[in-house]
Amino acid sequence: MTASSKETILIALGANLPSARFGAPRVTLEAALAAIAAKGVQILRRSSWWESEPMPVSDQPWYVNGVASIATTLEPAALLALLHGVEAEFGRIRGARNEARLLDLDLLAYGDRRRDGPEPPLLPHPRLADRAFVLLPLTEVAPDWHHPVSGESVRQLIARLPEGQRIRRVEG
Template sequence: MTVVLPQIRSTILIALGANMPSHAGSPAVTINAALKVLVTAGAVIRQISQQYSTPAFPAGGGPDYINAAVAAECDWTPRQTLTQLHRIESEFGRARDRRWGQRTLDLDLIAHDDLVLPDPETHKMWREMPLETQMTTSPDSLILPHPRMQDRAFVLVPLCDVAPDWRHPVLGLSVRQMRDELPKAVLEQVRAVG
């Protein structure tokens, strides 16, 4: 008798952004098309946020972005998830030639279940790294949860649409609490579209 074990699925939170057109069309169209490719790759999307217009980050970094977030399930490891996201970005013309530059598509893995990777000490170092250093340095390993998520309205506002009660495993705060701690002026720059 063969025993079939249930497939273990992980919950992933992904932030999406684009401020340049791709072969699919405008940034808004590109985000929708990328979600279809994500499903084709094997992810099960549970919730999709509305789309938001946000100023480029850092300031002056190009046209405004369209941002969104999804909560999904997959049977990938964190590294496999990142590989899938990078593959989809590449499919839509993403070039990784400048950190925080203009993009046809940006898919950021924000969280993979409640994992803290690679370890709490490294996560703390990246979370507390000064902005000037972050702009010129890339980690050589996957950092989860995303080390700057708590600082970014363009991530937290859409994420509140799909996972408001998800709790940061290091900070102990929910997505809603992290969003509500941001300055009002910063939150007002994130505007729903459509």
């Protein structure tokens, strides 16, 4: 099945550790986008890069985050496998949740598809509505996006974000 032009497919990118191969997190994220595109996924739009405090707050370095809108013929599970493959190519070893990382690629939404079963990917991403580092960049690539489950707009989701999330745009 081919993703139609009406299906908004969104991915999140993040990193807070330098890579031996690419250097600073922002450079690693740019390289990750290029690697995703080289595998046949079309990058339609990319947000600015944003820096955000780790969640939960810790002594880790701040993250660099962004969101991209993409087009692909891959189904959600195959797309998630591709993203995890890119993470592995870049040296990510999955360990504890919320740990510092060289690269984090998440499938946020795949059109209006919903999936909450035991097998990944969960759609939409179960924590995207609570994260400023996802929602603020998301407004740049899909300002009219609505959460497939709640029906809320991205701006409504931003308005009800939990307090205390520190985030700043670092590049336009």
